[in-house]
Amino acid sequence: MHPMLNIAVRAARNAGDIIQRATDNIGQLHINRKGQYDFVSEIDFKAEQEIIKTIRQAYPDHAFLAEESGEHQGNDYVWVIDPLDGTTNFLHGFPQYAVSIALKVKGKLEIGVIYDPTRNDLYTAERGSGAMLNNRRIRVSNQTKLDSALLGTGFPFKSDEYLDAYLALFKPLCIATSGIRRAGAAALDLAYVACGRLDGFWEIGLKEWDMAAGILLIKEAGGVVTDFSFNDSYLESGNVLTGSPKMHQLMYKTIEPYIDEKIKRQSGGVT
CATH class of the missing domain: 3.40.190.80 (D-Maltodextrin-Binding Protein; domain 2)
Structure with a gap:
């Protein structure tokens, strides 16, 4: 596994652990509205902070584009982060949400990780090396109709x-x-x-x-x-x-x- 992909996986799993630990106390979470139907919880922020911290420990000069905290300046390596995609689902106990982390290098997508903590499903991709689900290669469907x-x-x-x-x-x-x-x-x-x-x-x-x-x-x-x-x-x-x-x-x-x-x-x- 590419070292940067390995770091992204670690960051995604760390964030997933934070999200899953919070599922027993959803009613006690602090929740704000970003828009009329757009919610953000303290878990979104905690998960994002954990992702950034994990990546920065390995790559302190890299940049970030994160949903909750916006742009963090750095070099040509930009990590694109959604710490909790499906916040409304999460807040309702509807088990369809995930952590999403991608890496762009000079504008090109190089690494992608999506982690579903409710199913412990880990999706990973490296440009030119294929895509995996739980370390098994995956392909799009062959449906033709x-x-x-x-x-x-x-x-x-x-x-x-x-x-x-x-x-x-x-x-x-x-x-x-x-x-x-x-x-x-x-x-x-x-x-x-x-x-x-x-x-x-x-x-x-x-x-x-x-x-x-x-x-x-x-x-x-x-x-x-x-x-x-x-x-x-x-x-x-x-x-x-x-x-x-x-x-x-x-x-x-x-x-x-x-x-x-x-x-x-x-x-x-x-x-």
Whole structure:
């Protein structure tokens, strides 16, 4: 295992331990609102601090982009951190949340780790070396028919700005597929695409820390990731469409007539 991947795994497991220890006392946690439907708990902060501390002990000059504390300046190595993706699920005792850690080197994703502490599932990826789940190699699904596919998605719940645009995409995919799941933790949704539990996934308005690790997992597992204009500006726009090469093609063909022009411009598809 690459030394930096080993450190990322250690940091993710340390954060997962903090999260799981807190599950017995959720009702006593201090909780704030970042937005109308966006919550943050003291555990988010503690888990993030633990991740940064663990990585800094090994790499004191590295930079960070973290959900709760923002940017920490450093060199060309940037750790992208979501300490608890699925905070609302966690606060309700709904066991669908994860730690997500990615490393970018000069702008390129090099390492990705997603840790599900409720199942002790560890997803890891290194650029050019494949993706793993609990040390077993994983691949995206081989599903080739949309009417047999199970897709994942996420609602644009933080703002109603893109709700109509999202619903316009949801309807044709809902009609065309065998099922759609919205579990509320994008990092795990992307990990599930990487290991074939989901055949595809799409969402509008994600943040870089929500998807950086998951995107590398999918690519290293043989999948395709684009925005809604078939470009690669998903980290900037927050709009993502992903699956196996065949499933991605089928999903894009299905939704293309319904993609809002504003979303296309956001993804760099309209000038």
